[in-house]
Amino acid sequence: MKKDFPPAQYAFAYRTAPTSGNTLNGLGETTPRRARPVFHGSGLRRLEWELLELFFLMTMPFRLFWPGVISRWVLRKGNGPVNPIRTPVRDETVMAAEIKGLTLMLGAGAVGISRVTDNALYEGYETPFKNAISIAFPMNYQEMEQVTQPRGGIETMRCYIEIAKIAVAVAEHIRALGWPARAYSESSDVLHIPQAIESGIGELGKHGSLINRELGANFRLATVLTDLPLALDGPVDIAVDDLCLNCPRCTLDCPAEAISDSKQLVRGVEKWYVDFDRCIPYFVKTFGCGICIQVCPWSVPGRGPSLSQKLLAKR
Ligand code: SF4
Ligand code: SF4
Numbered sequence: 001m002k003k004d005f006p007p008a009q010y011a012f013a014y015r016t017a018p019t020s021g022n023t024l025n026g027l028g029e030t031t032p033r034r035a036r037p038v039f040h041g042s043g044l045r046r047l048e049w050e051l052l053e054l055f056f057l058m059t060m061p062f063r064l065f066w067p068g069v070i071s072r073w074v075l076r077k078g079n080g081p082v083n084p085i086r087t088p089v090r091d092e093t094v095m096a097a098e099i100k101g102l103t104l105m106l107g108a109g110a111v112g113i114s115r116v117t118d119n120a121l122y123e124g125y126e127t128p129f130k131n132a133i134s135i136a137f138p139m140n141y142q143e144m145e146q147v148t149q150p151r152g153g154i155e156t157m158r159c160y161i162e163i164a165k166i167a168v169a170v171a172e173h174i175r176a177l178g179w180p181a182r183a184y185s186e187s188s189d190v191l192h193i194p195q196a197i198e199s200g201i202g203e204l205g206k207h208g209s210l211i212n213r214e215l216g217a218n219f220r221l222a223t224v225l226t227d228l229p230l231a232l233d234g235p236v237d238i239a240v241d242d243l244c245l246n247c248p249r250c251t252l253d254c255p256a257e258a259i260s261d262s263k264q265l266v267r268g269v270e271k272w273y274v275d276f277d278r279c280i281p282y283f284v285k286t287f288g289c290g291i292c293i294q295v296c297p298w299s300v301p302g303r304g305p306s307l308s309q310k311l312l313a314k315r
Helices: 050-059 062-077 092-105 150-176 192-198 240-244 249-253 276-285 291-295 304-314
Strands: 110-115 131-138 181-185 219-226 264-266 269-271
Touching: 050 276, 062 150, 062 181, 092 110, 092 131, 092 150, 110 192, 131 150, 131 192, 150 181, 150 219, 192 219, 240 304, 249 291
Parallel strands: none
Antiparallel strands: 110 131, 131 219, 181 219, 264 269
16 A cells, blocks of 8 residues: 555545455455455445545535436436346347447437356346446547646536436337346446457456447446347457557656556456556546546547457467
C-alpha cells in the first residue's frame, strides 16, 4: 500500500485508512479467486471504501449526480416477469444474430455473447443464468476531451443512461420470448470487463480498460444475463498487447502515477493492473477522471481498425 494515500493535497482523509484496495483486489496473490467489491458497489452490501464513495456522491455537482439517479431508475426494469408462453429456439446462431441485430439497432456500438464466467461474478454472488450478452456504448470523443472537468463526467453518465436503456430493452425482449433475462449496468454484482473479454468485445489495455477494435477504449459496458439459448462468441486478438508493451502514453499521462508499465500478478493471473489506491482518490476528485481512456491511441475515432491491421501484419 502506498504511504501517501490519499495524496496530501486531497481534501478527503481517512482517520483510519481502510484496507488497501490493491490487497482487496488480490494484487500479488498467486491463487485464483473471485474479486471483492471495494468501491462503486451495487448498493446491496457494505464496501471497505464506502466513506470515500459517500464523499464522491456528496461533492458531485447536481448535473452529474442527477443522471446517475436516472440511470438507476431505468434499471428498475432490468428484471421482471417472464412470458409464460415460451418461444422455442431451433437455431442458436439465428437467435444470436437476432439479439445482436436488436442491440445494435437500439444504438449499441458493439455486442458479443459468451457463457457466464466465474471471474465476472464477485465473491459470494451466484447467478442462475448461463449466458451473457455484453454490450458496448460509444462515448463522444470531443466531450471526453474535457475529462477531469464535469463535462467529461456528464458525458460518461449520459452514456450510462443510454446503455441502461439498451440493456433493459434487450432483457425485456428476451423475457417477452418466454426466457428469463436480467440487465446489469454501471456498478453491479457483475464485472462487465472480464465478461466482455469472453464475449469478444475487446482486449484489456495497460490502463485497465477494455479496448475494442472500432471504439478504442472510449465506451461503457453493460451486461444482460439470460438462459436464452444463443451461439457464443469468443475472445479476440486485435493486437492490443503488441502496442501496450511499447507504448508509454497512459503510464506517463496518469497524474496519479497509477498505471504500471508491466503486467502484475492478480489473483493468480498475470495481467495489466491499475494501482487502486492511487487511481481512486484522483478519480473521485476529478469527476471520474478518464485521462487514460482519452489519451489512448486506440480511442481516436476511426483509428482502431487500421492500427490493429498494422500491428497484426507486423508479427
Ligand atoms: S495508452 Fe498506450 S499503453 Fe496505454 S492502453 Fe493505450 S495503447 Fe496501451
Ligand atoms: S482514471 Fe485517471 S487516475 Fe485512474 S488510472 Fe486513469 S488516468 Fe490514472
